Amino acid sequence: MELKKLREALRIDADAKPIRELNILLRQALSQQQDVVIENPRSRHNLGVALPAGGSVRFEGSVGYYCGGLNNGAVIEVAHNAGWGTGEGMARGMVRVRGHAGQSTGASLRGGTVVVEGNTGARAGVAQKGGVVVVGGQVGFLSGFMAQAGKLIVLGDAADGLGDSLYQGSIYVAGHIHGLGLDAVILEPPAAEIDEIESIIAELGFSLTPRAWKKVVAGQKLWYFDKREADTWLKV
Amino acid sequence: MCGIGGIRLAESGEIGQHLVAMMTALRHRGADSTGFALYGPYRPERLVARLRVEGRAQLAGRLDQIAAVLRQAGGELISPPTWDGDDTAADAFVRLEITPDVDIAQATTGWIALGGVEVHSFGHSLEIIKDVGDAQTVARRHSIRDFQGTHGLGHCRLATESDVDVAHGHPFWARPFPDVAIVHNGQITNYYKSRRLLEQEGYRFSSENDSELISVFIADRMKQGETFAEALRTSITALDGVFTYLISIPEGIGMAKDRLDIKPMIATHSPQLVVMATEEQSLRQVLPEEIETVSYGPAEVIIWN
Structure with missing residues (x-):
């Protein structure tokens, strides 16, 4: 870590380069503990996919779909907006979007942290299997859909359908919940969990103002079929 | 998949050039066929x-x-x-x-x-030009880049329903209503039933493509007295399936999205134009600098006049 700070970041202009070539360059740089700045990402897809640990990558603009997908330890920053599936399937590391992100942010996340400072589209944290997704603004329709583990932390409001068909993931919302999805229930989070959530967001640089945290988990009615609860199933 | 896009200029300009660039940027979403609905002077x-x-x-x-x-x-x-x-x-x-x-x-x-x-x-005002192949191929054969106009739609197709040929490529004209065209990303699952109902009213269809239904459905609703926006809202509950579609008339472009918000759409504007497409990189063919964009939620209807 000390050495890295002494070295200047490598600057690469993405403009006309094939994505595959860029990702190979990024993998080589990070495996040599070399930080990288990518100029002109121009909202293209699959930037910074399957990167190893070893350094940071900053995209100097907006990126397209799947940025930071399958990340294996890199620290990735997007200076502007991101498209769909940001950090999809990440195992470890960090993807931080300074602007807004599209649908399915942190989809199937297994570990690490995805941070969106602005808003996300529909289905943030869909099928999340671990890790933490933090959204500074609002999350869209059906966020947390079928999440199996991990935390989705929302500092703003959540659109309708929140936590639909959850397994064991947990959703924490500071703002207004416009509507719950099937089988989602709101709990008051225990003090110890609030402390944990607030230490996560404080470490990420979000201000610690008083927040009315709500926790959304599975009501567990969809976990086992019970014909007396057929009404719940018929809504599916 | 499929990629769709549209552009609306404040004054007549190079819509052909813009739409070809936009569809070229969406080529990875489908290159079975590519088509354009272009609006020149009325x-x-x-x-x-x-x-x-x-x-x-x-x-x-x-x-x-x-x-x-x-x-x-x-x-x-x-x-x-x-x-x-x-x-x-x-x-x-x-x-x-x-x-x-x-x-x-x-x-x-x-x-x-x-x-x-x-x-x-x-x-x-409307002229639809569509052919098999990607945007560059279609643009070359049909001189799309030379077309001047106020607005238009583009579509690149990855066929999931019906044949891969010119007749089943988008855009679709709302036969027999002049100047109505549609491009669609998705599938309409109650297509056969809805089509039969329209056929009973005397409408005839030119393809077996589910998307053609949308254009005739909307034009028929407008004939029944609904406004453009009302007709689009009606379609969200009347049509079942997955869809984000763009529909154009001489006055402008409309968009409707299904209730589950499955298919993408993103838009941005400048004082000279509004441009909308499946993906942001398509918009940036027209506005290459970093842009602020708007995306849309479930069951949303937007009209760009």
Whole structure:
């Protein structure tokens, strides 16, 4: 870590380069503990996919779909907006979007942290299997859909359908919940969990103002079929 | 998949150039066919028909047949027909300028009955040009880049429903309503039932593609007295399936999204234009700098006039 700070970041202009070539360059740089700045990402897809640990990558603009997908330890920053599936399937590391992100942010996340400072589209944290997704603004329709583990932390409001068909993931919302999805229930989070959530967001640089945290988990009615609860199933 | 896009300029400009660049950037979403709905100046004194005619070697004779059918439908050619410059092709893409009092439904049905004729559009302003292949291929053959106008739609197709051929490519014209066109990303699952209901009202369809239904459905709702926005809202509950579609009329472009928010759409604007597409990188072919964009939620309807 000390050495890295002494070295200047490598600057690469993405403009006309094939994505595959860029990702190979990024993998080589990070495996040599070399930080990288990518100029002109121009909202293209699959930037910074399957990167190893070893350094940071900053995209100097907006990126397209799947940025930071399958990340294996890199620290990735997007200076502007991101498209769909940001950090999809990440195992470890960090993807931080300074602007807004599209649908399915942190989809199937297994570990690490995805941070969106602005808003996300529909289905943030869909099928999340671990890790933490933090959204500074609002999350869209059906966020947390079928999440199996991990935390989705929302500092703003959540659109309708929140936590639909959850397994064991947990959703924490500071703002207004416009509507719950099937089988989602709101709990008051225990003090110890609030402390944990607030230490996560404080470490990420979000201000610690008083927040009315709500926790959304599975009501567990969809976990086992019970014909007396057929009404719940018929809504599916 | 499929990629869709549209552009609306404040003043007439290079919509062909823009839409070709936008569809080229979406090529990875499908290159089975590519098509454009282009709106030039609205001229009430004439209609433009766009046709694909098989048998290029016998084109003169076929054009005579087409003119005869046109006369039966109460129309006359205003100027001699023109067609694309690809003389090696087996078919010809023909453009006709026609007197405006023609019976559009009769002419369309009559031309199709000749065999080997597709009618892609009718309009005072609208011209639909579509062909198999990617945006660059279609643009070259049909000189799309030269087209000037106020607004238009583009579509690149990855076929999930119906055949891969010109007739099943987008955009679809709302036969027989002039100047209405649609591009669609998704699938309509109650297509057969909805189509049968419209056929019972006397409508005829030019393909087996589910997306053609949307254009006729919307135009019919407007004929029933709904506004453009109301018709789009009606479609969200009347049509079942996965869809984000763009529909254009001479006044502008509308968008509707299904209730589950499955298919993408993103838009941005500048003082000179509004541009919308499936993906942001398509918008950046028109506005290359970093842009602020708007995306849309479930069951949303937007009109860009």
